[in-house]
Amino acid sequence: MLLAVPGGVASSHAQEARAPIQLLLQEHGEIIAKSSRRTIGPAIDALARSGLPQAQLVLEKWRAKEMWRDKETGLFVFAEEIDRRTIRIFDFADGREIAEVADKGFKQLKPNSGIRGLIGAALVQFQLSDPDPANRATALDAIERDAEPSHLTALRGAIESEGDAGLRARKARLERLLTIRFAEDPAERIAAIEGFSGDLGVDVRAALNPLLARALDVSTSRPSGPDIAAVLEPGSAALSRAEAHALLVDKGLAVPRVTPAQKREALIANIADGQVGGVQLAELDSEAARDLAYAALARAGLAPPSAAPGDIDAALAAHVFFERFVGAPPEVARAAADVLAGIETQVAINQFIDLVLDAVSLGSIYFLAAIGLAITFGVMRVINMAHGEFIMMGAYTGFVVQQIVPDYTLSIILAIPLAFAVTFGAGVALERLVIRWLYHRPLETLLATFGVSIALQQIAKNIFGTQARPLTAPGWLDGSLIVNDIVSISYIRIAIFVLALLFLALFLLVMNRTRLGLEVRAVTQNPRMAASMGINPDRINMLTFGFGSGIAGIAGVAIGLYAKVTSEMGADYIVQSFMTVVVGGVGNIWGTLLGASMVGVLQKGIEWFNPSNTLAAQTYMILFVILFIQFRPRGIIALKGRAAEA
Amino acid sequence: MSALLEVSGVSVSFDGFKAINNLTFSIGAAELRAVIGPNGAGKTTFMDIITGKTRPDDGRVIWGEKSVSLLAMSESRIAQEGIGRKFQRPTIFEDQSVAENLMLALKKPRGPFAVLGFRASRADRDRVAELAEEIGLAAALARKAGELSHGQKQWLEIGMLLAQEPRLLLVDEPAAGMTPAEREHTTELLVEAAKTRAVVVVEHDMEFVRRLGCKVTVLHEGSVLAEGSIDHVTSDEKVIEVYLGR
């Protein structure tokens, strides 16, 4: 049947009122027109499930507020506005233009945001088969964010036709996850659950956890039935006595215990003639007296009765507390619990690996900070408290270079040798001006270098200010190497680790393979003998100290990339650095390496027990090191015998 | 005569190098003994073991009539048992006066609280004066020990040892760097001291040992090579080979 186009405008195309899509719309015409979030569901579902090719168009136009309804015939069209009064209407059945009409004969449908959300969810199934892969991916994102039972069928229908291997895998995984959540058949859900056994994905745990939801319940006899998850004892870790009692009170099975605050209010409300419940006001300065007065009020019906401790005991003893599965049918919940337990083990193992990686990277930082000390303190036995400030100088050198050279890669490449040069110079100057005069007076060296450290810190503060300065890593060091959802390590930490290894190699090379190393070892072992062999101990001491300080400068650049550059950054590392050297065993680079690893592992290990508190971790780490030194005063790798006594 | 100190089967090694190898040694309650040996023979390590500075890997060190083991004791405990040691180079407290040095060494309770309440009695001061007389430093009592000559420092240290009233005196190269007259004096002091206690002298100088006129123990590579009178050991083939015959 052809209907005349209303409005009297000559029609180029007549609307097909018998088209299946229009019939469907008419069937739900009233609720669509009513446009209420609460009642709209069946209409959207009907459209989405209709299988009609035009359904997607209807939903899209509806959501875009471009669907109109003829006030006279009740037929739905979509339209575009031409001007304020005129619209051009189109037929949903074939998408063709019907006519240009005045808008007063049509009512625009304006779904609110809640309805638009529902429409969007329904549209997903169409998007899942969209020709554009980007749209398909967006649809998958939307489902992952906010899944609905209806998506399951949509997904299942969209897997076969998927051409993109990556999207296909995603769809398949998502289908399994949705099966767990929404499938009707428990066996199907259990199969899906077991399929994820050992999977570390956060999404799997997010899907499984709600299935394990339990509700606390109480009865007078021991309950039975498959849905009973556990029977709980009041006063245990899982159920405190207060919680158990509160449940009884909620269920009307016990009298509540009045809190001190409620008791107080009740008493105040009933003050009369300077007394409450027969007790003088002045005597109500203890809980016992207040209990007495309150009991009197309760007897008089002026306040609700309060449970005495004995009543609570009796009530708790008379009931059995248990939890039942409410998140899923019991067999599904149990399967989920089993699989989740397996996953948790996997997670724990992976977290441990992650922790070890963290510890290794922290250890590398300590090693970097300590390796210069391993030279000045370990080899030369000169204690340099300004070592931390050399690290700081290196970091500020990097900062200054970045101010001049804006390219981050280039500036870091420039900063490393520059930092070495600057701190090498500072080290040589310190050795020449101060330390040279104090050889064999270690405590005085310690003091004098303290003075230098205080001065350098303040100078840095005066020049660069107290706020932290950034040292930005080049772009290629951004991001992390991600192994799985738990194990990942940032590239900058890998770089620091590699740098630490390079330094170790450099140290070994210089000390064992070069003339300088040979002379250094000669001078430290017996300066007089070395001097008589034609080695200039002054020059060697100067160069060695400079070398150690220079390495501190490079370490400063590395640490600056990882942490912020402040005038106090050196002070933050100095104690740990000395600990590292002492714990490892003075005078042995491998000992320093072991010491750094141990300090790193310890700190991360303690942090793992108490993740929120890195200060406490540092405290306990230091205490542990103090105790460790009790048992190995000369460190992990101890020099034995006469050499150790020098 | 029962032994005052008995060292048996003691060994100690540093990083694989055996400094003392299955050493056995004993000395009576009033005996003067010289220990000689080439460099590296383990003389100093031997004294370190007796005084508790070095713990041996193996063996026993038994002390006194009650036969107590010295191995579990701290250095200070061993010193309180009555073993005094004189180092090779004079080690006295240079910042303190001769009188203070001697007073420190005087045999008195050693605990901190006893010392805090300590007030020198007449007898203590007399004893210090007497010791100073004996070591020829009576005139220098109020002087700082650091101002003394090298020989005087050696004597002050010997005086401190005597003040400790040890039952066993370990003396490391006492005559090093002394003038002939000072050596003479030192010999007398040691011989005199050995009348009432055991004295072990570690010495390089054969002439000095000969003058002590006592039994000699020759150490070589950490164990005893020969033992006997000076004439006996100097005629021993092995001794001549490793030590004297160079």
Place this chain on the structure above:
Amino acid sequence: MSDAALPARRPFVARHPSVLIFLALLGIFTIGVTLLSEAFGIGLVSTSFVKTLGKTLCLCLVALAMDLVWGYCGILSLGHMAFFGIGGYAIGMWLMYARTEIIVVESLASAALPPTPQEVSDAIANQIFGVVGASEFPPIWAVADSLLLQLAAVVLVPGLLALVFGWLAFRSRVTGVYLSILTQAMTLALSLYLFQNDSGLRGNNGLSGLQNLPGLDDVPQSIVSLWFFWASALALGLGYVLCTWVVSGKFGSVIRAIRDDESRVRFLGYPVEAYKLAIFTLTAVIAGIAGALYYPQAGIINPAEIAPIASIYLAVWVAIGGRGRLYGAVIGAAFVSLVSTWFTGGGAPDVNLGFATIQWVDWWTVLLGLSFVLVTLFAPKGIGGLFDLITERRTPERHGADLGPDAGSLREKEAET
């Protein structure tokens, strides 16, 4: 102090004329400040300056302890300001508790019901720990309501901590710079611990309002400050006499001997560890007492005061004043802290270099650090060394370098066989 033996014994003060001189100067100073103060005198010295002087006296006392442990016994402890801080915390806990209690009881007095003890305690806890988001008393506040017990804690906590730490460190023969680093680590651990909010001591907020004595709100600060000033002067005087007594007799002789040659003292039969432990603990207690007098004058204590740098400054004062002589420590602490107050308080005029202006507020620390290096290098005897020029006290000729407190232990190594 060189006449330990032969001359017949004379009274303590006669043997140590420096004690008399010191006590006389301290007495004159105390009376002088009192007469110039706002409360009891002509008002020439402001109350805040009286507090500064009182605090300086406490710093002199802790410097005295530092000199005893470092200058005489050769232990460069970088932990004594931690003991000082613990003393401050111990007394601060009572001051804060008692004062808050008074305020709380006053405010609860107008409530409809008379408060129960639990309500009072909860209200106090809320007041004190609100800043760190807690409302219950941590266990370490168990005796905060008792002045007597908290006063005991001033002595016992630093003493016990020093005893345990010293016992661990000395028995494993940790000496020299290693010991310094270890004490520094201990100090760092303590300050990091206190920086936590759940340390039970209000994290980095510390304790505040300590200048107000509970129940004495009517007494003006000008008088309270003088009370503390007198108490500080008394403590310093007693501390000086005690330290002189300790270092004078044979005990002093032993600890100086330990400083110069530890192993030799051991071979004399002295239990060196016990002596070090005794000195370490005694000085920790003195430091705790000094801190307990200092912080009520400062008014506030927080963990930053315990950070290792504070102990390093303490060593700086003693070194500048002159180690190994008690008056040196006092002079050093007084001189450096007062000069420091002058410079950082903006008292010193800026220096115009033409291209830049040196503002001492910023540059004073640099000057201090560098002058400390110079003192270590060129004047190891510090300011106290000037007295040697006056008295022309002879110093022994030593072989090798001029001895620092630690040099002795290095000097005597068994010769290479």
